[in-house]
Amino acid sequence: MPDPRLDVLTIGNAVVDIIAATDDDFLAREGLEKGSMRLIDTDEATRLYEHMGPAREVSGGSAGNTAAGVAALGGRAGFIGQVAEDQLGDIYRHDIRGSGVEFDTPALDIGVPTGRVMVLVTPDGQRTMNTFLGAAQHLPADAIDPKQIEDAAILYLEGYLWDPEVPRRAMTQAIEIARGAGRKVAFTLSDSFCVDRHRDGFLQLLQGGFVDILFANEDEILSLTGAADLDSAIAQVAPQAAVLVVTRSEKGALAIAEGRRVDVSAEPVNRVVDTTGAGDLFAAGFLAAFARGGGLERSLRTGAIAAAEVISHYGARPEADLAALVRERLG
Amino acid sequence: MPDPRLDVLTIGNAVVDIIAATDDDFLAREGLEKGSMRLIDTDEATRLYEHMGPAREVSGGSAGNTAAGVAALGGRAGFIGQVAEDQLGDIYRHDIRGSGVEFDTPALDIGVPTGRVMVLVTPDGQRTMNTFLGAAQHLPADAIDPKQIEDAAILYLEGYLWDPEVPRRAMTQAIEIARGAGRKVAFTLSDSFCVDRHRDGFLQLLQGGFVDILFANEDEILSLTGAADLDSAIAQVAPQAAVLVVTRSEKGALAIAEGRRVDVSAEPVNRVVDTTGAGDLFAAGFLAAFARGGGLERSLRTGAIAAAEVISHYGARPEADLAALVRERLG
Numbered sequence: 001m002p003d004p005r006l007d008v009l010t011i012g013n014a015v016v017d018i019i020a021a022t023d024d025d026f027l028a029r030e031g032l033e034k035g036s037m038r039l040i041d042t043d044e045a046t047r048l049y050e051h052m053g054p055a056r057e058v059s060g061g062s063a064g065n066t067a068a069g070v071a072a073l074g075g076r077a078g079f080i081g082q083v084a085e086d087q088l089g090d091i092y093r094h095d096i097r098g099s100g101v102e103f104d105t106p107a108l109d110i111g112v113p114t115g116r117v118m119v120l121v122t123p124d125g126q127r128t129m130n131t132f133l134g135a136a137q138h139l140p141a142d143a144i145d146p147k148q149i150e151d152a153a154i155l156y157l158e159g160y161l162w163d164p165e166v167p168r169r170a171m172t173q174a175i176e177i178a179r180g181a182g183r184k185v186a187f188t189l190s191d192s193f194c195v196d197r198h199r200d201g202f203l204q205l206l207q208g209g210f211v212d213i214l215f216a217n218e219d220e221i222l223s224l225t226g227a228a229d230l231d232s233a234i235a236q237v238a239p240q241a242a243v244l245v246v247t248r249s250e251k252g253a254l255a256i257a258e259g260r261r262v263d264v265s266a267e268p269v270n271r272v273v274d275t276t277g278a279g280d281l282f283a284a285g286f287l288a289a290f291a292r293g294g295g296l297e298r299s300l301r302t303g304a305i306a307a308a309e310v311i312s313h314y315g316a317r318p319e320a321d322l323a324a325l326v327r328e329r330l331g
Numbered sequence: 332m333p334d335p336r337l338d339v340l341t342i343g344n345a346v347v348d349i350i351a352a353t354d355d356d357f358l359a360r361e362g363l364e365k366g367s368m369r370l371i372d373t374d375e376a377t378r379l380y381e382h383m384g385p386a387r388e389v390s391g392g393s394a395g396n397t398a399a400g401v402a403a404l405g406g407r408a409g410f411i412g413q414v415a416e417d418q419l420g421d422i423y424r425h426d427i428r429g430s431g432v433e434f435d436t437p438a439l440d441i442g443v444p445t446g447r448v449m450v451l452v453t454p455d456g457q458r459t460m461n462t463f464l465g466a467a468q469h470l471p472a473d474a475i476d477p478k479q480i481e482d483a484a485i486l487y488l489e490g491y492l493w494d495p496e497v498p499r500r501a502m503t504q505a506i507e508i509a510r511g512a513g514r515k516v517a518f519t520l521s522d523s524f525c526v527d528r529h530r531d532g533f534l535q536l537l538q539g540g541f542v543d544i545l546f547a548n549e550d551e552i553l554s555l556t557g558a559a560d561l562d563s564a565i566a567q568v569a570p571q572a573a574v575l576v577v578t579r580s581e582k583g584a585l586a587i588a589e590g591r592r593v594d595v596s597a598e599p600v601n602r603v604v605d606t607t608g609a610g611d612l613f614a615a616g617f618l619a620a621f622a623r624g625g626g627l628e629r630s631l632r633t634g635a636i637a638a639a640e641v642i643s644h645y646g647a648r649p650e651a652d653l654a655a656l657v658r659e660r661l662g
Contacts, residue, residue: 049425053430056645057388058387086417088418094385094386095385095386098383098384098385098386099384317385
């Protein structure tokens, strides 16, 4: 197996975030569950956009954020995702390439616009996401370049990609290529509501031994297992992945590998502005360190530093020099 | 003359800001003059966008920002400007209406996209703007609804609108309607480079007595008059406008009316993040107060409060509750 050209290659829904500050009353009036991600169609996207306030647009998408984070940490990152031949697609391509991420998926021109997520941020920093997948749900399996997958030390996939059927096939094909090439496969459960929708599929992936590194937060792993408490859930899942990483928001994070568990605390944050991307950037930090031979503790701490940066401002892509932040804290 | 339905109606270039952090080296390599606004064509827009880093998109445009500011201060505001029938145009319309501004200019569908400004922000908070006018330069005179102009206490126009020929005609027509209806006309010189391009036109507007309230910063009024110092420039211009407002960044601002001069200091700001929109929001604050009968001092101080808010974050539209801020400071 030749040395990998990329540290991390991610596949996910290519979407632009449309971020607006809101309040709990607005969520209540709209019947939205705070902290959730729901999929919406064109009509609902139009209706909700008309109701919500002025917004800013920032490129997003869970796996795209993770790739941008890996690059910001000095890692070699790539991303595969589907945008349309339109203005939001141009913005998406510009931003991910400008972040130093390899991105070669050709834009689709089939009359379906680039996907977008209406992100409603409450004063407590929590985000409630309303996702119109658009072109992202048309990522074809033939957009997967086997050579690129073989060139990456770690293939990282978002659970959200399970929602649309076409990219799910692209994802399973990518997993097969990566495993055939002896590369590692990382997977995030993405969201507890997403786990509810696809519990069987996710369990099959794990039980089939297709996942080397699993990322989950507390809600997600509890939803996946139906366990009563975190420790039981961990005990159930840990044997099914070489590395299990569980993020716990302000309570820190933990990782388990070969029966050994390491816990780290969260990095301090002056003011939580927008929690969008916290999990994505945690994964970026963990993977960037892990791909370069970092141990569990260094990988977890790098994840915690990257997550702390991204929740201190609006938008799910890093704004500070993450590599410098990590050098400062971890040497 | 019936009571006005709107406090302030503004006309300007409808553009979306594409904001990226950068450094002095990048400006030097690109040969860009820090703090300036230059007009660019499609090719240069494409080239520069490829070179600049990841960005966020926020609706902007000088007069649009001012209208949004007036609305955020509790004033009744309207805006006239040209967007295209495209995604950026949808975003622009959403944001300005979501800000509570009346906006009824129909989108154009002539194959010219919505305008955008690539805003490069250096670590000192200064912004260097590269404007692709796009659809904005096609604002037709027949987009001016005479009834709407007659309904506004103050018509506010940006000097930038002088650059493209077609909206310049729309603007002069609007001035005639406003004056015919006994309404006030306010005008901003916009930018010292803009004054360089259109000195004669601006001087004719002033000397013709078409401007009741003139906004300028130090560079602009010096450029307009060719005077050696600020006091000489003020002495030259003050007789040509019923109210002259001069903004002086961290040195505060002043206004002169009927021979009386009032100076106010700048509002304190924790950290200057992005100065884009400082002048636009100063004008918003001044006009919102002035339209409701505020005196020079209260109007200036309201302007200073609005300007201080907008430079404390990225983007040229207010994010905090400006009306509450003003109540808190001025009662």
